[in-house]
Amino acid sequence: MGEAKRRRERMTPIQTEAENLTHKLADEGLLIKAGFVGYMAACFPTEQPSDMQRRELEQAFMAGALHLFSSIMVFLDGGEVPTARDLRRMGLIDTELREYGQILEGRAAMAAKTEGSA
Template identity: 45%
Template sequence: MIEAGWIGLRIAAIPLDAPAVQLDEMRNAFFAGAQHLFYSIMTILEEGSDATDNDLKRMDLIDRELRAFINEYTVRNVPPEGNA
């Protein structure tokens, strides 16, 4: 799943002629971010098999933060569609 996300990012955002060192460093950064998020989620969840209200609140905060990031990223990096 993480590798598929990396491949999608590579196709969408990295020039085809990017040097190998750039690809390696960007992949490292992508996976480091994924590892950090996964570890953070596993650390903040309360013990037990059922999600608690606190678990849901924490997941909602992560969701909001990532949605805000992708919205800002889109505004800065994705050209608008259509002709104006």
């Protein structure tokens, strides 16, 4: 059994739905835009940002996405099959982003505690 299949078997129904939605958004060319919408919802759960804030956050978000995608396109070795170096580099990106994801989760938990204690 492949690793992807084992991972899917361990997923909760909401994780399965999120994965299906990710595939659909990618197929429709809306993956990054949807990511930005989710990012804004996480950053501004109760209030609306100003137009200037939204534009600046969108510019930063899209610039980050562009940087990552452009970098991946440059560093991938040629050929149809991923090389060991490709996989190592992608793994390092995964680690870097997961570490930052943990920081964001910590900040969100701290913000939730702060809001609840007022």
